[in-house]
Amino acid sequence: MTTPSPEAASDDPPRLSRNRGFQRFYGTRVLSSLAFQMLAVAMGWHIYALTHSAFALGLVGLAQFLPMFCLTLVVGHVADRYDRRRIASVCQLIECAAALTFAAGTVGGWLSAPLIYVLAACVGAARAFESPAISSLLPGVVPRAQLPNATAWSTSANQTANIVGPALGGLLYGIGATPAYAACALAFAAAATLSGTIPMRAKPPARTPVTLESVFSGIAFIRSQPVILGALSLDLFAVLFGGATALLPVFARDILHAGPIALGLLRSATAAGALAGSIWLAHFPLRRRPGLAMFGGVIVFGCATIAFGLSHNIVVSLMALAVLGASDVVSVVVRTSLVQLRTPDETLGRVSAVNSLFIGTSNQLGEFESGLTAGWWGAQRAVLVGGAATICVALLWMRLFPALRDTRSLEREETRATASAN
Incomplete structure (x- = not known):
């Protein structure tokens, strides 16, 4: 049984900055994401240096996506039946082991392209379990009233x-592949340590019997909620078509004529824009018409993707990626807040697992799609077509999901009305 943290004993919970549970949650998110991003840069540059193939870059994304796709129903049920902190910690240790294998293979000279695909699949499988476990932890760490604000800070x-x-990954890889992989392993190990010590405001979820209905309950819940279904599917197709991240090694090396440090800067530019957007949303939450804000963000995302595809100047490319990241974070915060505020805690793990599948589909499968189309048409044309497709998807979804377009609150209307009455 979990002992409630000191914060749980008070009816007036502390601000997020003084919430010990949220501090540790924030720390493990930072460290795990830091390690994964360093590993992504190292894997991308390594596989492209070995193969000189955009298609090979796409295969790395596919290798990470397939385990997530196959394990979605399993990982959601696990997150709803077992201690989510322990799940996250074990997964981060597995990712640590994969990074150490990359380092050892580099030192020994036996790290081949097929082995990179295998290790990428192992990382994908671990993240398939880690993502819903971490995502569904937040409602047990902070009070419900602070969830939108906490979600924005978590995104930041x-x-x-x-x-x-x-x-950092590009800088370390410029020094040598081994230091880059070793740094990833250290960050994953630190994240695992923090995950296991997050104090919870509530007891872990009860272990419900495993039935066919319970396994598919996450999918059934999402299908019954047009606002959540619209938000998840919009984000899926927008990033699936508009994601240019997988092709950054091609742009850095062959179009912008730069090296691994420039590749790291290109990947960081997207995140810099997203950080600015998430900090803005943390201070100025989307209280009115979040659905329209999400659609607007996706359209700007598509326009920024087109601008990046047209650029031959690294400064312009960095600016376009920063705008892309800032617009994308609107979609992330709206989607995540809708899932957490409109889903019962007993099914949150399963719904979060489906949410993670949508994210993984758009990111990892999007990387495969980008690599495939770049192999057919060239990297620039593939990015331009993807940006245009993203804009078309946003306009189409506004007609297909009017409930999302017209939604006035992140919470259900009846929940908001009850809270106002009380």
Whole structure:
């Protein structure tokens, strides 16, 4: 049984800055994201240096996506039946082991392209369990009234790591692959230590019997909520078509004629924009018409993608990626807040697992799609087509999901009305 933290004993919970549980949650998000971003830069540059193939970059994304796709229903049920902190800690230790294997293979000279795909799949499997466990922890760490604010700050934790991680990964890889992989391993180990010590305001979820209905309950819940379904699917297709991240090694090396340090800066630019956007949303939450704000963010995301695809100047490319990141964070915060505020805690793990699948599909499968189309048409044309497709998806979804377009609050209307009455 979990002992409630001191914060739980008070009816007037402390601010997020004084919440010990949120501090540790924030720390593990930063460290895990930092390690993963460094590892992504190292893997991307390593595989491209070995193969000189954009398609090979896409295969790295596919290798990470397939375990997530196959394990979605399993990981959600695990997150709702077992201690989510322990799940996250074990997954981060597995990712630490993968990073150490990368380092050892580099030192020994036996790290080949097929082995990189295998290790990428192992990391993908671990993150398949880690993502819903971490995402569904937050409602047990902070009071419900602070969730939108905490979500924005949690997003900023990811974006802070996404700024530092790629730049640091590129810098370390410029020194040598082994230091880059070793730094990843240390960060994953530190994240695992913090995950296991997060104090919770509530007891862990009860272990419900495993039935076919319970396994699919996350999907059934999302299908019954058009606002959540619209938000998840909009983000999925927008990033699936508009994601240019997988092709950054091609742009850095062949179009902008730069090296691994520039690659790290390009990856950091997106996160820098996202960090600025998440800090803005933390101070000025989306209290009115969050659905329209999400659609606007996706359209700007598509326009910034097109600007990046047209650029041959690294400064312009960095600016376009920063705008892309700032617009994308609007979608992230709205989607995450809708899931956490409109989902019962007993099914939050399963719904978060489906949410993670949507994110993984848009990111990892999007990387495969980008690599595939770049192999057919070239990197620049693939990015331009993807940006245009993103804008089209946003306009189409405004007609297909009017409930999302017209939603006036992140919480359900009846929940908001009850809270106002009380």
